[in-house]
Amino acid sequence: MQWHRLVFFVGGFDPKSPRHYHRLYRGAAKHRCLSADQETVAVGPLRQVSSWQQFWDVRWSGRSGGHDTRFTVLAWDDIVRQHWHRDLWHALGAYWRYYVGGTRQGLFGRVWPVAKDTWLLGMFPLLIALGVALMCALSAFVAAKLLPAWSTWIWLLAPCLWLFAWRQVETRLDSEWLVRLYGFSHLQAAGRVPELDARVSDMADAVVAAAEAARRDPDQLCQEVLIVGHSTGSIVAASVLARVLERAPWLGQDGPRVSCLTLGHCTPAVAFFSSASAFRRDLALVVAHAPLTWLDYSAPGDWAAFHRVGPWLVPGAATTWQGSPRFHAIMDPAAYEVVKRNRLSMHMQYLRSSTRPGAYDYVRLTAGPLTLRAHWQLHHASGSALAPSIEQTHGRA
Known part of the structure; x- marks a missing residue:
């Protein structure tokens, strides 16, 4: 034909x-x-x-x-499936590569002037993580004040609570795919x-x-x-x-x-x-x-x-x-x-x-x-x- x-x-x-x-x-x-x-x-x-x-x-x-x-x-x-990880450690690695590596390489400063909405979407997963961390810290602070005898254990368990809550919120708000994509983009840019x-x-x-x-x-x-x-x-x-x-x-x-x-x-x-x-x-x-x-x-x-x-x-x-x-x-x-x-x-x-x-x-x-x-x-x-x-x-x- x-x-x-x-x-x-x-x-x-x-x-x-x-x-x-x-x-x-x-x-x-x-x-x-x-x-x-x-x-x-x-x-x-x-x-x-x-x-x-x-x-x-x-x-x-x-x-x-x-x-x-x-x-x-x-x-x-x-x-893509080789980089479509759902476990915690790969998620943390993607966050580190994108947000820390992107900041070091000037990515966000270049994106902001030309695509503010895209920049905000890129910040969305980080804002979720920081927001959940803040809520967990406030909850731990209140619990430690109400239960001073347990304050040491409360502060030791707070990071675990944050990890659990963060992953749940991230899944519910469907931001996991953004994290995977952004982490992959960092590797792709470097030819890795x-x-x-x-x-x-x-x-x-x-x-x-x-x-x-x-x-x-x-x-x-x-x-x-x-x-x-x-x-x-x-x-x-x-x-x-x-x-x-x-x-x-x-x-x-x-x-x-x-x-x-x-x-x-x-x-x-x-x-x-x-x-x-x-x-x-x-x-x-x-x-x-x-x-x-x-x-x-x-x-x-x-x-x-x-x-x-x-x-x-x-x-x-x-x-x-x-x-x-x-x-x-x-x-x-x-x-x-x-x-x-x-x-x-x-x-x-x-x-x-x-x-x-x-x-x-x-x-x-x-x-x-x-x-x-x-x-x-x-x-x-x-x-x-x-x-x-x-x-x-x-x-x-």
């Missing part, structure tokens, strides 16, 4: 397998089939290529004809996850092989190689794309166009560590590639995303644009209120179906008739649907 587009998707720091993303995509496509005029989207079954590479095929049919997309998930959930570095190299090889096969196709029907990164997957996707461009600098000039789509990006969570010099070089290499089109959708209501700073951090020769998906406009008010109250649901909404048509359409962006560059050119020229609500950054037009 001839492919109109080759999509390579990288998910975030999540132990869920590609089956989860396939289910989300099918749901988004099904909703779009019901709402779109004269357009249908058929999503095929999930198929496995290797232990970390699975794909499904998408058939888009509309007034412009039929378009076929191969959607490949470049998985690293097995690596060798298994991820090896996986990134393998992912890049897979993308280059597919792009070379498309370039050798005498019919040249493949119009685009699209790298998609969601959440912290935007960090991995950028590194994959850097390796791809090192090995295939012709990409975008000879053969299919090359594009990058990031959703709810988190690149500063790693790039702002002073130890992340290798990752910052990756970003500089990617954004210097003139044929590249890089669009980012990050919602102001998503505190886990950096919606006021582009994922590329500095401008380059590539065409870059950042805007909001405007979830409040493409969802029913009641549904949006439910999502808004759950920070994890808000962060996953980029991959889910919406209840109203709008400018942000995940399925159209990844399987529709237009390349990402054509999508940007169309709406940039009209100055309408793609117009960002917060920030716009352009490289070369």
